[in-house]
Amino acid sequence: MKPFNHAVTNFKESIFSTMTKLAITHEAINLSQGFPDFEGPKWIIDLAKNAMDQGHLNGNVGKNQYAPSFGILPLREAIANNYKRFYGVEFNPLNEIVVTNGATEAIFCTCMALLNPGDEVVVFEPFYDSYLASLQMVGAVIKPVTLIAPDFSFDKNELFSAIGPKTKMLILNNPHNPTGKIFSLAEIKLIAELARKFDFLILSDEVYEFLTFDESHIPTASFEDLAVRTITISSTGKTFGLTGWKIGWAAGPADIIKAIHNVHQFTTFCVAHPLQVAMAEALNKMDEYLVDFKKQYRNKRDLLVTGLKAAGFNVLNPAGTYFAMAILKEGENDIEFCQKLILEKKVAVIPTSAFYMKSNAGSSMIRFCFAKTDETLKAALKNLN
Ligand SMILES: Cc1ncc(COP(=O)(O)O)c(C=O)c1O
Known part of the structure; x- marks a missing residue:
């Protein structure tokens, strides 16, 4: 058989799937993968049930049929309204927002649409x-810059040397997973x-925008001049504890969103x-929900830390x-530590070396x-204990 796509053949199983499987096998408490072990809000789940029951009501396009490819307009309007209300950032719902299957699809489509091999x-x-x-x-060339514990700041000189005339994009994840x-x-x-x-784009992944504890989130696109070169990506999975719904989006300048x-x-x-349909309503009514969400x-x-x-x-x-x-303590290794934790303490967490490609700092850290x-x-x- 002729070889499959080279990039894809080399992909390993995601560390989240590996650890979740291990947790199940050893009946360990799973603090590894990033999703809640409790139900999302019932009122939003009910909104989705109602939308399904509506079917072809009033001769409109059925709620159980294909949606418009850009996303239904009420959802794009709700997203745009929230950017304006919460952050003062303006996106035109008609051509500056596309709804995707979670932030993950938005990330993939953004890379595919904007990058050429070698960028x-x-x-x-x-x-x-x-x-x-x-x-x-x-086929992009990845230039990693390491965030250094304990405050996970970066060395400016390392950033300067990663950036040059061939830099096409920088990916910023703020608030940042896993740190x-x-x-x-x-x-x-x-x-x-x-x-x-250097005239590069910024892919700003803000899926944790409402999970800030001591300060309010500031979208990258709200910085002076940055809106024209920023693709803001977010999703409702983390905010509403409904990660399985995979409702995400990319927002930015119209020509970029078109691509x-x-x-x-x-x-x-x-x-x-x-x-x-459900998310459009939920986003319009989220203020009260957010107060409890943040407190919770x-x-x-605080309980965990x-x-x-x-x-x-x-x-x-x-x-x-x-x-x-x-x-971890001097001499301990993240993967061995996590395996031991599952076997001896029945708790599964994530070894962080999988999140690094340049530094080996990850081999001495774990994520809860x-x-x-x-x-x-x-x-x-x-x-x-
Ligand atoms: C930083 C970051 N971006 C994107 C995602 C994926 O979001 P979604 O589930 O909406 O695809 C996650 C999920 O863990 C994440 O941590």
Whole structure:
């Protein structure tokens, strides 16, 4: 048989699938993969059920049939309204937003639409693993810049040397998975300066935009001048605890969104119609929900971080996301440590070396997910003590 696509053949199983399988086999408490172990809001689930029941009501396009490829207009309007209300950022719902199957599809379509083989892309490591896969599929050259513990700041000189005339894009994930870091204004201003100077695009992955504990999220597109070169990607999975719905989007200048949509229409064409109907309403009514959501996750963060400290872990307090990193003791290795934790303590977490391609810092860190019920977190902490 002739060889398959080279980039794809080399992909390994995602570390999240590996750890979740191990957790199931050994009946360990799963603090690895980033999804809640509790139900999303019932009122939103009911909205989707109603949309399904509506079928072809009033002769309109059935809610159980294909949705428009860009996403249903009420959802794009709700997304645009929220960017304006929360952040003062303007997107035209008619041509500056495309709804995708989660942020993951938006990331893939953005890379496919905007990059040519050989284009250089700067990525901060540790990184969310789909960036690498998408970049490898388009044949981009990845230029990693390492975020350094404990505050996960980057060395300016390392960034300067990663950027050059061939830089086409920089991927910024803010708030950042897995570190829980929120990039400082000074850091974003520096990136903005370089983006202008070297004329590159910014893919800004903001799926944890509502999971900030001590400060409000600032979208990259809200920085002076950056809107024209930023593709803002987000999704409702983390915000509403409905990661299985995969409702995401890319927002940005119309010509860029048109190119991203060109890819989207020939990969998935559209996103589950009734779920879009439900999300459009949910986004319009989310203010009250957000108050409890933030409080709930702040409490979970505090419960986990305090408990891990008491259990002797060198855990770092995250400013955002629902992850916390812990630094291992000298000589310990992340993969061996995680395997031991599953077997001996019945707790599954993520070894972070999988999130690095340049530095070996990941082999001395592990990631805990606290999107879990308080009972799950307490049971895990009991095992770890
Ligand atoms: C940084 C980051 N971006 C994107 C995603 C994927 O989002 P979605 O489930 O909407 O595809 C995740 C999920 O864990 C993530 O952590």
